[in-house]
Amino acid sequence: MNEVHVTSDMPLRAPVAIAVGAGFKREIASLGAMQNFLKEWPEAMRGDCHAAAMQACEAAWAGGIKLGAARQAFLAFAEKAGILWTGVDPVTALREAKIRRGRIRRAGQQQSRRQWPLA
Known part of the structure; x- marks a missing residue:
């Protein structure tokens, strides 16, 4: 699969912290970073929340929804996927x-x- 990664940046007001690996935290700080992370997510683990987050990111790029709404969709995906950083x-x-x-x-x-x- 040959996906293009987003390189331009629309910074979030507050980054989304997610857990990656054994106890490592990664902060997603822009719309591009959210979309790239979602594109890298394994296809076998994608579901409705993943699709909703991808659609929200695309809508935010197009100006159809606010960046905060895309962030909320990404938060919902991260929570459902069990990767939302709890601290x-x-x-x-x-x-x-x-x-x-x-x-x-x-x-x-x-x-x-x-x-x-x-x-």
Whole structure:
């Protein structure tokens, strides 16, 4: 597939932060960057939100909608795709979840021992 990437720039008032890779953040700061990111998104993972975001970007380029509306469509896509940056490092979040599960498991084992003594 031979897609042309947008090189001109229409900066966003506030960049959209997305998670890429293992705990890395990428900021999308312009209409061109949003459209390029959407074009690079794997075809097998595209859906209605992706299509809506692409259409919104194209409409913003044509002046049919405001840039903020295209940004909102991109935010909706990022949220649905699970890549919207939450500010939490995924590696740290997974480590903390594992610690919590271990504590819950140990507490459950201690509780079951109290209820059922083996005499």
